[in-house]
Amino acid sequence: MTEYARIKPPLGHDNAWWWEMADKGKLGIQRCLGCKTLRHPPRPMCGECRSMEWDAVESSGRGVICSYTILTHPKFPGYEYPLIIILVDLEEGTRMTSQLVDCQPDEVDFDLPVEMVIHEDPDGFRLPVFRLRSAD
Amino acid sequence: MPVSLKNEAAIAGIGVTEFTKNSGVSELSLAAQCVVAACDDAGVDPGDIDGLVSFTLDSTDEIELARAVGAGDLTFYSKINYGGGAAVGTIAQAAMAVATGQASNVVCYRAMNGRSGKRMGQGISGDIISSDIIHWSWYMAYGMLNPGSWIAMIANKYMHKYGVTREDLGRVAISQRTHALRNPRAFGYGKPLSMEQYLEAPVIAHPLCLFDFCQETDGGCAILVTSVERALELKQKPAVIRGVTQASTRGQEQMTSFYREELESLPEMELAAARVYAMAGLGPDDIDAACLYDAFTSEIIMQLESFGFCGRGEGKDMVRDGALDIDGRLPNNTHGGLISEAYIHGINNIAEGVRLIRGESTGQPSKAVEHVLVSSGVGVPTGAMILGQA
Numbered sequence: 001m002t003e004y005a006r007i008k009p010p011l012g013h014d015n016a017w018w019w020e021m022a023d024k025g026k027l028g029i030q031r032c033l034g035c036k037t038l039r040h041p042p043r044p045m046c047g048e049c050r051s052m053e054w055d056a057v058e059s060s061g062r063g064v065i066c067s068y069t070i071l072t073h074p075k076f077p078g079y080e081y082p083l084i085i086i087l088v089d090l091e092e093g094t095r096m097t098s099q100l101v102d103c104q105p106d107e108v109d110f111d112l113p114v115e116m117v118i119h120e121d122p123d124g125f126r127l128p129v130f131r132l133r134s135a136d
Numbered sequence: 137m138p139v140s141l142k143n144e145a146a147i148a149g150i151g152v153t154e155f156t157k158n159s160g161v162s163e164l165s166l167a168a169q170c171v172v173a174a175c176d177d178a179g180v181d182p183g184d185i186d187g188l189v190s191f192t193l194d195s196t197d198e199i200e201l202a203r204a205v206g207a208g209d210l211t212f213y214s215k216i217n218y219g220g221g222a223a224v225g226t227i228a229q230a231a232m233a234v235a236t237g238q239a240s241n242v243v244c245y246r247a248m249n250g251r252s253g254k255r256m257g258q259g260i261s262g263d264i265i266s267s268d269i270i271h272w273s274w275y276m277a278y279g280m281l282n283p284g285s286w287i288a289m290i291a292n293k294y295m296h297k298y299g300v301t302r303e304d305l306g307r308v309a310i311s312q313r314t315h316a317l318r319n320p321r322a323f324g325y326g327k328p329l330s331m332e333q334y335l336e337a338p339v340i341a342h343p344l345c346l347f348d349f350c351q352e353t354d355g356g357c358a359i360l361v362t363s364v365e366r367a368l369e370l371k372q373k374p375a376v377i378r379g380v381t382q383a384s385t386r387g388q389e390q391m392t393s394f395y396r397e398e399l400e401s402l403p404e405m406e407l408a409a410a411r412v413y414a415m416a417g418l419g420p421d422d423i424d425a426a427c428l429y430d431a432f433t434s435e436i437i438m439q440l441e442s443f444g445f446c447g448r449g450e451g452k453d454m455v456r457d458g459a460l461d462i463d464g465r466l467p468n469n470t471h472g473g474l475i476s477e478a479y480i481h482g483i484n485n486i487a488e489g490v491r492l493i494r495g496e497s498t499g500q501p502s503k504a505v506e507h508v509l510v511s512s513g514v515g516v517p518t519g520a521m522i523l524g525q526a
Contacts, residue, residue: 009273
């Protein structure tokens with residue numbers, strides 16, 4: 001365990017399953033069993049039909065960049081800067097916040113296609129991140 | 137018949153401490169100082185305070201403050217969540233308490249060692265499991281830990297869609313710094329800002345640079361709310377509350393409402409606008425000056441659209457036309473705002489709204505000021521208020 005590791009997400013009933021999927025290399029999306037609506041970030045109840053029954057589907061991991069920011073200051077231990085944070089519109093229709101890797105700050109732009117890859121920290125923590133992909 | 141808060145309450149006193157980067161005193165001390173200052177301003181004995189409202193983020197509990205200032209019986213006290221989104225919400229609580237007879241002298245306060253103590257920019261950590269912490273969990277692991285990063289994500293999308301440039305953000309920063317040059321309380325007093333300086337400043341969270349960020353401040357600010365009738369008998373010219381509301385909308389998150397279909401507008405601020413205009417029976421054309429919440433410059437341009445001062449995507453054009461300047465269409469944050477006066481979580485913007493109604497701002501426009509619009513935090517559950525003449 002390195003002294004300077006990224007902050008781990010606090011885990012509770014409503015989000016731990018997503019990180020467990022990520023640890024297995026999968027990008028999860030919560031699906032309501034009542035009305036089949038996909039939702040992210042996960043919540044215990046469906047805001048459309050109020051069902052509390054849900055399962056998870058595995059995303060293709062493909063999407064496009066909805067928005068982004070490039071963080072340069074302050075530099076928190078456990079992260080590499082400049083740090084490119086993106087909002088990804090996934091093919092399945094949900095949106096998520098993640099990191100863009102293997103990309104220079106001047107290469108990132110709106111609407112670029114991206115694909116999910118699993119990043120593993122030196123301490124073994126795994127999380128879904130994205131890299132640029134060629135258009136379909 | 138619904139009860140309206142229109143003309144039911146007024147702001148009779150405002151109080152501020154000195155604004156510094158290291159107060160050397162406790163937050164309770166700052167709170168007590170600004171609350172007594174608001175009472176002195178109004179001509180109310182602090183012993184007559186019977187209601188207190190603050191922010192959940194404020195470390196000073198109501199009864200600690202009450203003992204410190206020698207208040208007696210309290211019959212109303214509450215705290216509002218969501219950081220700067222609470223600012224106008226505290227006034228809404230106070231106005232409701234006054235209108236319904238729960239209390240007659242309600243003081244809203246926020247006191248913080250925001251630079252020498254807990255800094256907002258330090259962001260989030262994962263100590264306690266709550267629904268709010270699970271919300272933040274989606275950002276922590278990715279290093280999106282502080283307000284600049286969250287606001288930058290929306291600002292970048294908005295600027296991309298409407299062709300807003302860094303110079304436009306710079307115009308907001310410079311306009312408010314120019315106001316601060318007239319305000320001895322302000323951090324920006326004696327520190328003019330040029331477009332060259334603005335553009336050369338380090339980028340912190342693309343597209344936002346140093347001067348797009350608000351201050352971090354040690355200080356306190358308090359607002360005394362009472363009935364209009366009583367306010368008319370006190371020392372100062374009352375600032376009458378024409379309309380006030382809180383506002384949160386579907387899909388609302390705290391700072392990270394990234395999952396709505398459209399990211400280039402502020403639905404919670406549009407709700408606040410619709411409600412305060414309806415309550416006051418006024419529209420954007422009736423507003424003479426504003427104190428729009430300004431933790432970041434981009435928020436000002438977006439709010440010009442939310443409050444109907446221009447159409448979607450036209451906020452930048454108003455800024456380019458000098459609308460925010462002292463002689464402009466909508467003189468804004470004439471004290472310097474959170475960006476150039478002090479960051480007291482928006483309560484100091486309410487105090488400036490009161491000064492504008494009294495005609496006592498250091499940045500008082502030469503035109504008559506009948507109505508001032510004040511808003512709460514951007515990107516969070518928020519609120520808005522219209523102040524008017526008695």
